[in-house]
Amino acid sequence: MSKKSLMKQAHKLAKELVEKVGNYMIALKLALKKIWAMVKAGRKRMSDSAFKNAVYELTHQKKEYNGPEFFWLGSKGLPLWLMDNNLDQSEMQGAMLAYNMYAKRETEKAALIVFETDFGNITMWAPKSVIKGF
Known part of the structure; x- marks a missing residue:
């Protein structure tokens, strides 16, 4: 994935996230981290289902142990x-x-x-x- 397509995907994802996050810069940061993780995992393109999955993962809290219970x-x-x-x-x-x-x-x-x-x-x-x- 070229840097240009990486940034396009990140901006597309950030536009979806900005409603949930409230700030475009924060949404872009989260989107870039997610896109970069996918690139490192070997993905060359982001399908529609992968895009929807990424939006869901970034907008819903995980039920994992995140600190002191x-x-x-x-x-x-x-x-x-x-x-x-x-x-x-x-x-x-x-x-x-x-x-x-x-x-x-x-x-x-x-x-x-x-x-x-x-x-x-x-x-x-x-x-x-x-x-x-x-």
Whole structure:
């Protein structure tokens, strides 16, 4: 694919995306990335179905893991990856059954989180930058 045809395809795709994105420059950036990925994969031309597929992929959110998923208890939340890193398997299961969660002690950058369960309390330190609602 020549650079001229690459840019034509990118502009065509960007015109479709601009309604969803709201800014033509952002739409063009996304379109160029998509077109370039197709060129690197060995595609020489973009068929109508491939074009529709590209528009769909760029305008619909993926259901993949994109960052911290949170464990919420009331209005308070902790990222699951943090709990997984700091608690063993039995503590993790106990924390998921907690009926109360609060910060027992705080420093400038972290909080000591306490999970109150029927089996006793479970504690862990968490950075304030990733916790919500404490």
